[in-house]
Amino acid sequence: MSDFFNFLLNGLSCGAIYALIAVGYTMVYGIIKLINFAHGEFYMFGAFVGYAALYALFGVHPTGGEPGFLIFAASLLLAGLLTAILAVVVERFCYRPLRNAGRIVALLSALGVSLLLQNLGQQTVGASYRKFAPTLTEARFPRTEVDLASLQPGQTFDRTVVLDYALRDERGRDQQRTHAVVLAGEPLSAAALAETLRLAQASSRPAHAYTYAAVTVSSKQLVIVLTLVLVAAGLYGLVQHTRFGRAMRAVSVDFRAAALMGIDVNRIVSGTFFIGAFVAGIGGFLAGGMYYERIDPLMGLLPGLKAFVAAVLGGIGSIPGAILGALLLGISEKMVEAYVHSGLRDAFAFGILIAVLLVRPSGLLGRFEGDKV
Amino acid sequence: MSDPAAPILEIRDLHVFYGGIHALKGVSLTVHRGELVSLIGANGAGKTTTLNTIAGVLAPKDGQVLLEGASIAGQPSHAILRQGLALCPEGRRIFPNLTVDENLDLGAYIRSDPAGVREDIAKMRETFPILQERAGQLAGTLSGGEQQMLAIARALMSRPRLLMLDEPSLGLAPLLVDRIFEILAGLKRQGMTVLLVEQNAFQALGVADRAYVLETGRIVKTGPARDLASDPEVKRAYLGG
Ligand SMILES: Nc1ncnc2c1ncn2[C@@H]1O[C@H](COP(=O)(O)OP(=O)(O)OP(=O)(O)O)[C@@H](O)[C@H]1O
Ligand SMILES: [Mg+2]
Numbered sequence: 001m002s003d004f005f006n007f008l009l010n011g012l013s014c015g016a017i018y019a020l021i022a023v024g025y026t027m028v029y030g031i032i033k034l035i036n037f038a039h040g041e042f043y044m045f046g047a048f049v050g051y052a053a054l055y056a057l058f059g060v061h062p063t064g065g066e067p068g069f070l071i072f073a074a075s076l077l078l079a080g081l082l083t084a085i086l087a088v089v090v091e092r093f094c095y096r097p098l099r100n101a102g103r104i105v106a107l108l109s110a111l112g113v114s115l116l117l118q119n120l121g122q123q124t125v126g127a128s129y130r131k132f133a134p135t136l137t138e139a140r141f142p143r144t145e146v147d148l149a150s151l152q153p154g155q156t157f158d159r160t161v162v163l164d165y166a167l168r169d170e171r172g173r174d175q176q177r178t179h180a181v182v183l184a185g186e187p188l189s190a191a192a193l194a195e196t197l198r199l200a201q202a203s204s205r206p207a208h209a210y211t212y213a214a215v216t217v218s219s220k221q222l223v224i225v226l227t228l229v230l231v232a233a234g235l236y237g238l239v240q241h242t243r244f245g246r247a248m249r250a251v252s253v254d255f256r257a258a259a260l261m262g263i264d265v266n267r268i269v270s271g272t273f274f275i276g277a278f279v280a281g282i283g284g285f286l287a288g289g290m291y292y293e294r295i296d297p298l299m300g301l302l303p304g305l306k307a308f309v310a311a312v313l314g315g316i317g318s319i320p321g322a323i324l325g326a327l328l329l330g331i332s333e334k335m336v337e338a339y340v341h342s343g344l345r346d347a348f349a350f351g352i353l354i355a356v357l358l359v360r361p362s363g364l365l366g367r368f369e370g371d372k373v
Numbered sequence: 374m375s376d377p378a379a380p381i382l383e384i385r386d387l388h389v390f391y392g393g394i395h396a397l398k399g400v401s402l403t404v405h406r407g408e409l410v411s412l413i414g415a416n417g418a419g420k421t422t423t424l425n426t427i428a429g430v431l432a433p434k435d436g437q438v439l440l441e442g443a444s445i446a447g448q449p450s451h452a453i454l455r456q457g458l459a460l461c462p463e464g465r466r467i468f469p470n471l472t473v474d475e476n477l478d479l480g481a482y483i484r485s486d487p488a489g490v491r492e493d494i495a496k497m498r499e500t501f502p503i504l505q506e507r508a509g510q511l512a513g514t515l516s517g518g519e520q521q522m523l524a525i526a527r528a529l530m531s532r533p534r535l536l537m538l539d540e541p542s543l544g545l546a547p548l549l550v551d552r553i554f555e556i557l558a559g560l561k562r563q564g565m566t567v568l569l570v571e572q573n574a575f576q577a578l579g580v581a582d583r584a585y586v587l588e589t590g591r592i593v594k595t596g597p598a599r600d601l602a603s604d605p606e607v608k609r610a611y612l613g614g
Contacts, residue, residue, distance in 0.1 A: 243482070250468045250479050256430060257466035259450040260459075262483035262531060 002214035007338045008331060013221035015330020016228040017291070020283030021307035022314070022322035023235060024276025030252045030317040031272045033103065037110040038090060039280060040304015041117035042083050046281025047288035047295040048125065050079035051132060054289075060133065066173070072135055076285050083281025087273040096266065114304075121297025129296045132289040136223065137176055139164075140216040146209040148200055151181075153190040159211040160184045163196055165203035174204050181209055220291050227286060228323070231279055235319055238275070248272060252317070302346070306333075309353040315366020324364060379442035380405050381535050381566055382427070382458070387436035389419075389426050396422045398590040399436070404535065409557065409567040411577040411598060413611055414587035420570040421463050423587070424537050427568075428460035429453040440535075455483050457534035461541065463570075465524040469513025473504055476512050476523055480530030490530070497526040500556065518549040525556065536560070537568045542576070554580050574611035578602040586611070 021043050028036045053075035054060045060067045067075070094113050098106045146161050161181040166174040181196045182188040200207035239245040250258040251268045259265050287303070288295040307322075310329045314321025329349060336348045356363060382404040389397040397419050404410045414420050425431045427438055429450035438446040445453055450460075468476055477497060481490040498505035501522040507515060512523060521541055528536060538557075542550040554576045560567060561580070571577035578584055581598035586607060594601060601607050 243478075246471065246475055246479055247482065249471055249475075253468055253470050254466055256450075257462060257468065258479075260428060260430070260454060260462060260466075261479045261527075262451045262454040263479075264449075264451045 003338070005215040007334045009215070009217050009221060011331035011334030012327060013224050013291075013330070014334060015310075015327035016224045017283060017287040018303065018307045018310045018330055019228050019323045019326035020224075020231065020287070021280050021303055022310040022326045023231065023319055024280045025307055026311040026314070026316055026319055026322035027248075027272050027276045029311070030319075031248060031269055032095070032099065032106075034095060034106050034110060035308065035316075036095075037107070037304070037308075038113035038117060039276070040300030040302075040307070041114050041121075042087055042277045042280040042300070043284040043303060044121065044288070044295070044297060044300030045086055045117065046079040046083040046284030047132075047299060048121070048284075048297075049082045049281065050075045050285035050289045051130070051295060053078045054133075054135070066137055066176070067135060076282050079285035080278040080282040083284070084274040084278040087277030088270050091270060091273040096269070118297055118301070125297065127297060129294045132293045132295055134176065134293065135290045136220055139219045140212055141219070141222070142213045142216065143210040144212075146211060148197065148207070148209055151188060151193055151196070151209075153188055153193050155182075155188045156185060157182060157188075157211060158184055161188075161209050161211055163199060163207055163209045165199050165207035166205045167202070168204035224286055224291060227282065232319075232323055235275075235279075239319065244268070244271060306349055309349050311363075312353060313356050313363055315363030318363070318365045321363055321365035376442035379439065381441055382568065383437075383439045383442075384423075384427065385437040385439070387423070387426060387438070388434045389422050389431055390434050396590055397426065397433075400587070400590070400592055401436075402585050402592065402595070404566060404568050406566055407564055408582045409561045409569060409580060411569045411571060411581035411584040412587055413571055413574045413577055413584060415610075416572070417589075418587040419590045420587055421539055422590075424460055424462075424539050424568070424570055427453075427537065428458065428462075430460075454531060454533075457532075458537070459528045459531050459533035459535070460537045461524050461528035461539065463539035463543070465517075465520045467512045467515075467520050467523050467527065469511065471512055472509050473512050473515070473523060474508045476527050477504070477530050480527035483531055493530055493532070497529065500559070501526055518545050518552075521545060521549075521553065522556075525553075529560075535566045535568065537570070539570045540572060541569075542571065542573050550576065574607070575602075578612075 021039060024042065025036065025039050028034055028039070054067055054071065058067060058071045058075065060071065090113055094109050095106055098109055160183050163179040163181050165177050165179065167177060169175050179196065179199055182192060239248060247258065247263045247268050250261065250263060251265050255265045284300070288299050306329060307326065310326035311322045313329060314323070314325025329352065333345050333349055337345045380403045385401050387397050387400040388395070400419070400423055402412070412420055412423065422431065426433050429445070429448050429452065432447050436446070437444055440456055440458060445456060468479065471479070474494070477494050478490070481493065484490055503519050503522055504526060507519065512520065515523060525538065525541060542553050545553065550573065557567065557569065557580050569577055569581065578598045578601055583596065584598045584601050585592050586594040586601065594604065594607065602612070
């Protein structure tokens with residue numbers, strides 16, 4: 001049973017990553033009825049901006065050592081901001097001139113931009129994976145601290161005891177390490193105890209021993225889910241309670257009438273791309289960088305497609321729908337992976353897309369308008 | 374540059390095309406401050422095209438649109454509204470996914486005086502009590518007549534110098550049509566300048582100071598509304614005898 005809840009939490013954080021991409025997809029669709037296939041590349045771009053910010057701008061060593069909250073936050077912000085600017089430029093030069101040319105033409109342009117950004121990435125930074133050094137102290141919750149001084153040889157525990165300690169590298173940063181002290185149910189040997197105390201002594205910052213609950217959530221998962229909660233609340237406030245949000249809703253339903261209200265439609269469209277890509281950019285940094293710790297120019301492809309599936313599942317054009325669809329998709333993917341077959345995960349996701357299109361094209365929370373592409 | 378002595382709106386020899394279709398073939402008309410001018414004509418005459426071109430929804434191929442003597446032809450609609458020219462479009466075009474209040478707020482999108490906007494919303498609710506009753510309701514759930522009231526109120530929220538209305542009585546029950554014309558007469562009494570497009574020629578001529586008759590893209594008659602109402606040709610073509 002605890003396995004199930006661990007899968008659920010994993011699925012939830014995976015879904016939260018999809019959600020950070022899916023909201024931009026759905027916002028752009030809502031306002032100009034364009035499926036912006038380059039949106040996954042915005043996510044990729046954010047991860048690379050974050051990488052560059054950490055290593056080039058703030059001089060964090062590529063082999064790691066946590067950058068600290070301020071540098072982390074500044075890199076995150078830069079990732080969002082530069083991605084947003086990229087999206088505004090893409091909209092201005094690749095989509096706006098085609099706005100009256102028909103949906104298929106704009107869609108092809110979006111596919112072109114997607115491939116262009118992938119190839120540009122491969123040509124400039126190389127096609128291979130790069131390691132993204134740890135950006136956040138890895139910790140799992142809930143946990144109970146075990147007093148190191150109280151440990152006795154021969155003692156047994158009903159849960160595995162793990163020691164968290166750190167070693168300082170040549171750059172003076174603490175590298176996080178863990179060490180299994182004793183497995184659940186086994187007696188603690190004198191040798192293991194001596195080794196544990198030696199490591200704790202040598203640790204460059206205070207070492208702690210913990211036992212963990214059967215169901216745990218990691219600090220990284222918490223950061224991602226919390227980010228999604230903040231993004232969702234922020235978008236809700238923006239869309240429902242600001243002048244910009246009212247204008248967005250007006251443009252999405254009737255842009256000509258909106259222009260008659262004095263709304264500069266192009267500005268609202270730019271703003272929508274800005275916000276959607278900002279969220280995708282920080283998503284790329286948090287997911288590719290912080291969570292998976294590896295990035296490459298094609299990293300946006302699959303998550304981008306999954307986010308599209310999520311947006312369709314939730315009802316494309318609806319922000320709450322995109323978030324709901326993404327969480328459902330993330331959770332069900334993890335369940336398929338865990339209980340059916342790990343190789344079927346992606347096939348399952350695209351199976352959902354086909355099923356939704358066949359059975360309920362308007363998605364869970366959407367209103368179907370027909371003739372979408 | 375704008376010239377306060379010039380008519381508030383003057384269009385000269387306007388030509389508008391839809392692809393190869395020549396919809397306006399040299400339309401000229403003038404609206405003076407404080408006037409209510411009606412533009413009447415049969416289906417497809419080009420009435421909507423004329424208003425849309427003035428409001429910047431369409432760009433003319435040739436001709437001039439002058440607002441107090443300054444050319445506004447070819448400017449985008451949002452820029453034209455900022456210069457004081459509001460259009461209440463054909464088919465109402467209220468935002469169905471927004472509440473009644475949000476629609477009114479959007480009418481005042483260009484304004485930056487929240488106190489004045491609140492005051493105007495209160496005024497609109499006085500003129501159109503239904504807007505008070507349905508304030509928090511989605512506009513798409515209003516009846517056709519209620520939506521028309523909302524569309525007029527929304528256009529007024531920008532405090533325009535000239536209000537253009539495209540067939541405000543279209544599709545409404547006779548009682549509601551009368552109500553709309555009462556409202557127009559009220560606006561005129563308050564000194565609002567109005568350019569009204571109507572197929573309901575009888576009432577449009579009744580409320581107007583002057584009128585123009587549009588036929589297949591050309592102005593064929595103009596004069597004081599009272600004279601046109603008694604013109605035998607106009608009577609035959611537009612007033613049913
Ligand atoms: N989008 C369009 N594309 C092509 N032709 C159009 C378009 N809109 C209008 N027209 C044509 O232009 C002419 C004028 O149309 P317009 O809508 O201005 O007429 P109207 O006087 O407003 O008519 P109604 O009383 O039916 O609203 C008509 O012949 C119409 O068929
Ligand atoms: Mg018309």
